[in-house]
Amino acid sequence: MPQGVSSHIFDSMIPKSLLSKILVPIFPIAIITGNLYLFNTTKNKIEAFTIQPPFLSFDFTNSYLSNKDSRIGHLLDRNPYTTWTKLRHSNREEDFFLELRQTHHLKENKPEISKWKTLHVVGCKQTLEKLKLGLILRESIDMDKELRMPKDRILGERVLNFSESKHFKIPLESYYRPEASLEFPQKMFIWTVNGTWITKGQSYPNEKKGFCLEDIWLSED
Numbered sequence: 001m002p003q004g005v006s007s008h009i010f011d012s013m014i015p016k017s018l019l020s021k022i023l024v025p026i027f028p029i030a031i032i033t034g035n036l037y038l039f040n041t042t043k044n045k046i047e048a049f050t051i052q053p054p055f056l057s058f059d060f061t062n063s064y065l066s067n068k069d070s071r072i073g074h075l076l077d078r079n080p081y082t083t084w085t086k087l088r089h090s091n092r093e094e095d096f097f098l099e100l101r102q103t104h105h106l107k108e109n110k111p112e113i114s115k116w117k118t119l120h121v122v123g124c125k126q127t128l129e130k131l132k133l134g135l136i137l138r139e140s141i142d143m144d145k146e147l148r149m150p151k152d153r154i155l156g157e158r159v160l161n162f163s164e165s166k167h168f169k170i171p172l173e174s175y176y177r178p179e180a181s182l183e184f185p186q187k188m189f190i191w192t193v194n195g196t197w198i199t200k201g202q203s204y205p206n207e208k209k210g211f212c213l214e215d216i217w218l219s220e221d
Contacts (some may be wrong), residue, residue, distance in 0.1 A: 003073045060095055086212075136194065
């Protein structure tokens, strides 16, 4: 069939007046739908950011290779149903490393000391082992101006015995009190922790032994 005849038949099947009536409401509906999707997506990202800022987290055991549900990011989501368990040997002295929160935040474009007071570490119900926890101040640097790794300052270490408690609350003031800052990143740090399970010479990590944590976070109370 000639191309012109096919086009003529198509035009006769859908009158231009009807076609325009169909298309006119589609555009605003598409725009409204797109805006709603963008709003909901942005809102979800903001809510997630307030719980879990985009800081660094490392599982030096790569335990997710043994169990996909054992991910280090689960320690930062404040969800007791998601956990991290050591299932493999670490390739470093520590088993994990987590950046938690900044010592300061911006208020009216000026640094203000954040009110973090307590470090919380929560073990799983079956966890009975001991965890050596290190508290670190990680230097905040302007990566656009300084091409180097931030310096770490070790504040102290504690051994947490989960056979005695499942929820440890560690006061931050006894280790460090943030100082006033005039501008970023002056006197600004990231509260950071690392952790090493005390395995007592075991030849391999055992999931049943309970090298398992639920959450680690900072609070203002």
